[in-house]
Amino acid sequence: MLSRAFLRLVDRLPLPSRRTQLLLALAALATQAGIAVTGAIVRVTASGLGCPTWPQCFPGSFTPVSVSEVPGIHQAVEFGNRLLVFAVTLCAALIVLAVIRARRRREVLIYAWLMPAGTVLQSILGGITVLTGLLWWTVALHLLASMLMVWLAAVLVSKVATPDDGVETVRAPAPLRMLTALSAVALAGVLVAGTLVTAAGPHAGDKSIDRPVARLEVEITTLVHLHAQLLIGYLALLIGLGFGLYATGITTPVRDRYFVLIGLVLAQSSVGVVQYFTDVPAALVAIHVGGAALCTAATAALWASLRTREALPAGVRQPDTQPA
Numbered sequence: 110m111l112s113r114a115f116l117r118l119v120d121r122l123p124l125p126s127r128r129t130q131l132l133l134a135l136a137a138l139a140t141q142a143g144i145a146v147t148g149a150i151v152r153v154t155a156s157g158l159g160c161p162t163w164p165q166c167f168p169g170s171f172t173p174v175s176v177s178e179v180p181g182i183h184q185a186v187e188f189g190n191r192l193l194v195f196a197v198t199l200c201a202a203l204i205v206l207a208v209i210r211a212r213r214r215r216e217v218l219i220y221a222w223l224m225p226a227g228t229v230l231q232s233i234l235g236g237i238t239v240l241t242g243l244l245w246w247t248v249a250l251h252l253l254a255s256m257l258m259v260w261l262a263a264v265l266v267s268k269v270a271t272p273d274d275g276v277e278t279v280r281a282p283a284p285l286r287m288l289t290a291l292s293a294v295a296l297a298g299v300l301v302a303g304t305l306v307t308a309a310g311p312h313a314g315d316k317s318i319d320r321p322v323a324r325l326e327v328e329i330t331t332l333v334h335l336h337a338q339l340l341i342g343y344l345a346l347l348i349g350l351g352f353g354l355y356a357t358g359i360t361t362p363v364r365d366r367y368f369v370l371i372g373l374v375l376a377q378s379s380v381g382v383v384q385y386f387t388d389v390p391a392a393l394v395a396i397h398v399g400g401a402a403l404c405t406a407a408t409a410a411l412w413a414s415l416r417t418r419e420a421l422p423a424g425v426r427q428p429d430t431q432p433a
Contacts, residue, residue: 116209125207127269133204134269137224138262140197142402144231145255147190149398153312153391157243157322159187163236166191194232201225204265214273220265227258243313243322249304252398256300256405260293263406267413275418280360285353289412292350295343296408300401302336310389333385340381344374363414370407377404 125133151157159179160166166188167174173184201224208221231254238247281289308325309332325332351367359367377400384393 119206119209122206122210125211127211130204130207130211130213130269131266133200133207134221134262134266137197137200137204138259138266138406140193140200141224141227141255141258141262142399142406144190144193144197145252145259145402146395146399147193148252148255149395151187151190152248152307153394154183154186155313156183156186157248157313158239159183159185160191160239163239164232191235194228194235197228197231198225201228204269208269213269217265217268217273220261220268223261224258224265227254227261230254231258245308245323245325249301249308252304252307253300256401259402259405260409263409264413267410267417271418272420273418275420277416278419279416280363281354281415282357285350285357286412286415288346288350288353289408289415292343292346293408293412295339295346296405298339299336299343300405302332302339303397303401306332306336307394312389312391312394337381340374340378344378347371347374363411366407366411366414370404370411373400373404373407376400 151159160173161179162168165171166184167176173181173188175181204224205221208217213221231251234247234251234254238244238251241247279286305325305327306329309327309329313322313324347367347370351371354363354367377397380393380397380400384390384397387393
C-alpha cells in the first residue's frame with residue numbers, strides 16, 4: 110500500500126525529460142566525487158576532528174560552537190564537509206524520483222536507488238571515523254566507499270543516457286570486456302594501496318597533542334612502491350586493452366572514453382610523482398583524490414560503454430516489458 114501511495118505521489122510530479130534525468134545523474138556523480146575531495150581537504154587541514162562528535166558537531170549542538178580546544182577554522186572546514194552531505198542526498202533523491210516518474214527500466218532504477226543507499230552507508234562510515242578518532246583504517250574505508258559510489262554514479266550516467274526501448278549492443282568481444290573488468294580490479298588495488306600510503310603519510314587529519322591519531326606503522330617508501338607497481342599494472346592492462354579494441358574495430362564512443370581514461374591516468378601518475386618528490390604538499394593531496402575519482406569514473410564509463418543499448422531503427426517498436 111505504501112509503495113502504491115508513493116507511486117501515486119510521484120506521478121503528480123512533472124515528467125522529466127531524458128536531458129533532465131541525465132543532468133541529475135551527472136549532478137549525483139559530481140557530488141559523490143566532490144565530497145571525496147572535500148574529505149581530503151578536511152584531512153590535509155587537520156580538521157578531521159573539527160566536529161569531535163557524530164551526528165552532532167559538539168555535544169548538544171549540530172553546529173559549531175565557540176570552544177578554545179578546537180580552532181574555528183577546523184570547525185568550519187569539517188562542518189562544511191558535513192553540509193555537503195545534504196547536496197549529495199538531494200541529488201540522490203532527485204535522480205530516484207526522476208527515473209521512477211519517467212518509468213525507466215529496472216537496471217536504471219537499481220543504480221538510481223544505490224545513490225541514496227550508498228549515501229546512508231557513507232554517513233555511517235563517516236560517523237565511525239569521527240567516533241574512533243580518525244583511526245587510519247576507518248579513514249581508508251571511508252575513501253574507498255566514496256570511490257565505489259563514484260563508480261556506481263558513473264555507470265548510472267551511462268544507463269540513464271541509453272534508451273529503454275533500444276536494443277542491447279555489444280561493442281567489444283567478451284575477452285576484452287573481461288579485460289576491462291580486470292583493469293577495474295587493478296584500479297581497486299591502486300586505490301587501496303593509495304589509502305595505505307596516506308595512512309602512513311604526514312597528513313593524519315588532526316594535530317591535537319592530547320589525542321594523537323593512530324597511524325599505519327609501515328615504512329611509507331615501501332607502500333609508495335606498492336602503490337606505483339599496482340599503477341603500472343593498471344596502466345599496462347589499459348594499454349593492452351587499447352590494442353585489443355583497435356584490433357577488433359573500436360567505435361567512436363568507446364575510443365573517446367578510452368583516450369580520456371588514458372589521459373587521466375597519466376596526469377594522475379604525474380601528480381603522484383610530484384607528490385613524492387615534494388614531501389606530499391597538502392594541495393596536491395586534494396588534487397590527487399580528485400584525480401582518483403576522475404580515473405574511477407572514466408574506467409566505469411569505459412566499462413559501461415562496451416555493452417550498451419542503442420535506439421531502434423525508425424518504425425521498429427519493442428514490446429514494453431517494464432513493470433507496472
